[in-house]
């Protein structure tokens with residue numbers, strides 16, 4: 001089999017064919033996937049029906065799986081693997097553009113999902129945060145250089161009914177530790193609360209602009225899931241949005257995330 005890499009849009013995502021992720025991945029194949037991942041920000045592998053043991057083994061090629069999650073149910077035999085199941089639309093914290101766990105001090109760098117049960121609908125969208133940064137004017141780039149914002153897990157706390165709301169402070173422009181490229185690092189207005197050293201009235205319009213600017217249709221790929229799909233993405237230079245249009249239908253995906261670095 002020859003690996004083929006086909007960009008999915010002009011901005012983000014690539015489809016990979018010619019690789020079976022249930023088999024061990026050799027170094028040469030990993031290097032091809034790694035380069036494609038750094039270039040495209042998210043990769044789609046159709047028809048994998050990835051088994052939990054193989055998903056954990058594949059994830060370990062990319063880093064250290066995060067163990068333990070207060071919200072998601074882990075599989076007994078695989079403490080690194082968590083099931084994402086249906087959640088009520090009213091409280092779905094994932095139905096907003098976000099980078100996973102941005103409200104923690106050291107957010108995960110990569111997320112890998114394997115689709116087990118897929119309803120009609122329930123698409124996920126991704127956007128390219130390198131482009132979001134690069135498309136800013138030189139003047140605005142200079143203005144936001146070095147700024148940091150407080151990020152809140154309030155949406156998640158609402159979803160889980162927790163009264164503990166985690167927060168973290170991160171730069172709103174981060175440099176990808178592997179590529180050296182700058183990416184905009186922002187989130188939904190409930191998540192990106194305030195820029196350090198500014199009043200809320202000063203920072204709100206700027207954060208709102210950067211959020212809206214990141215997610216224009218020319219910067220987005222929308223994935224229509226099929227059972228057996230494996231999708232992996234880079235939380236350091238993309239955001240994603242889980243569309244909730246499937247009512248009460250069953251939806252199950254197996255997720256592994258990989259430990260990241262402190263955003264800089």
Ligand SMILES: [Fe+2]
Pocket residue numbers: 094098099100240
């Ligand atoms: Fe997410």
